[in-house]
Amino acid sequence: MPDTPLITPPVTRFAPSPTGHLHIGGVRTALFCWAYARRHGGRFVLRIEDTDQKRSNQDAARGILEDLAWLGIAWDDGPEFAPAKGDGPAGNGPRLGGDSRGVGPFNQSQRLGVYQEYLDRLVEADLAYPAFETAEELAAMRAEAQARKETYRYSRRADYERAAALAEMGRRDEAGEPYVVRFCMPNAPVHVTDAVLGEIEFAEQHTDDFVIRKADGFPTYHLAVVIDDELMGVTHVLRGQEHLNNTPRHVALQHALTHPDGTAFRTPVYAHMPLIFNPDGSKMSKRDKDKIVRRVVKAEPDAQARCLPHATQQDLDAWLSDKTRQLPPETLLSLAAEFGIDLPEIDVEDFRRSGYLSEALCNYLALLGWTPGMKNDDGTDLERFDTAFLCEHFSLERIGKSNAKFDREKLAAFNQSAIAAFPADVFASTLREWCLRYDPELLEAFGDRFDLAARAAQPRIKTLRQCREPIGFALTADDAIEFDPKAVKKALHKGEPNGLAMLAEFRETLAAVEPFEPEQIEAAVKAFCESREMGMGKLAQPLRVAITGGNVSPGLGETLGLVGKASALARIERCLRECQPG
């Protein structure tokens, strides 16, 4: 279905519930909502759906704002937020959010009065009604239906007396006793037009009279979402396909609700996006992280003892015996560190910590369920692009219909090229920001050689976290380098003259190199080899072994420059002493 020409600019919204960091699936939803608004000169609203008092918390809400800012997804209306320097593309940018249209507040918990107003009118018009069954009674009825192999559907009892029910509602309001309000689902099929999926008809007998006001007085998601979308002028609802079955409820509510002046609610354009799964087809769940750590902990014999510094015995036992239980993120992190486990990345924060760049993440995610459908000059499909491109070309009609599996390998490939594409100085400062947050020791360890370390690592890593690998030799003490016997044999013992002899000879030359920087070092090695009419490898490989213990390392100049002249000479001396044949 083509996107209809838009007379008025669209308004999209992203409406997470603040129960933790932003889930990777939510990122894509937010990204598309934002891109769609930008593409058509509309507005992007961020709303916090905190109507579940038990699960919502303000730290999580704050975390989600940070996550979005880091990704460079800027909201026009919503909670105010000042991006910090490390917050990706939005860092040091203008303040995010605000309420220039006067449609806030944007936390649903602050809008209770609004919902109650609409709810009252619904009850008054007999489009909704109070219900007094207890949770136990409902559970019993469900069990009964289950036994008959039927799906339980709530509907108003035939002997329901409205006057008596309203009286009871009034009494309970006075007495502060709980009850719920249910919506009268109309007895007719509901048609939904979806920009991705097309026309869908939901037969009336499959949706029951659902709760719209909970016993604690809060609205349910269904009521709140419909009222807020209307009041905030939302024209396009992009969300995951898991919400498809909720849509007839929302459409029915839109038909029933009216503004105080009598005007009707409008139905927005819906676009339900395919879901994202793990490679094995399972759901990408925050619990995956707990699952993998729990498995390791259960398998380790002395696990309990090793866990205790990180968590109380009580919490641990509860967590170990209940598969649905989650440990606080920090605890999980320290346990993972304790047992050397790589946690699967699920939330934005996980990917950020693992050293993925927001550029790569956004690019990869945009491709999960959407393609620009354009070619590069060489005829290959265009799939590397930035968010500016996305904002210019995103369209609902090119959203796919089938679910996707999340492929970390491809993400890593995107990340690697994003890293490689940075100018050296930009990469160094990107890595520095990352280290500041996740690996300050590394920053400390390299000191004024940090930029060189970044330069050596840049072409060799897929994630920022991997930066220790190619330059790890520089973090080992000179006398702690372990010489790999195979490398020693190949590079130092073979040939005539052998590598050790080359090293002994080159020592003097190296000692004279000044300044001791990659370019000068490379030049010295080159000149040395040319003067003897031999290949660079004859000297380069022995040097590698002497400095790093193995035969793989960054460029020679970088490798030597990273340890510094004193260490380089010391390592060569030690190698000469300890790696003699026999």
Place this chain on the structure above:
RNA sequence: GGCCCCGUCGUCUAGUCUGGUCCAGGACACCAGGUUUUCAUCCUGGUAACACGGGUUCGAAUCCCGUCGGGGUCACCA
């Protein structure tokens, strides 16, 4: 189980609406070569898919029906 959605290489996908240009193109991964002082990068080449069965048609990945498979959802969670 009811309802709803989906089904092209291992994975993400182009192509499906408007049937022929598709013995199906790209990307990631994998394999083989090449460049390079090692590694990484880079370059070249290769393996690999229209779920199945009917139908419509001169012709089907593309249209129709059925089967099978996958997913979502059936809460006082969102």
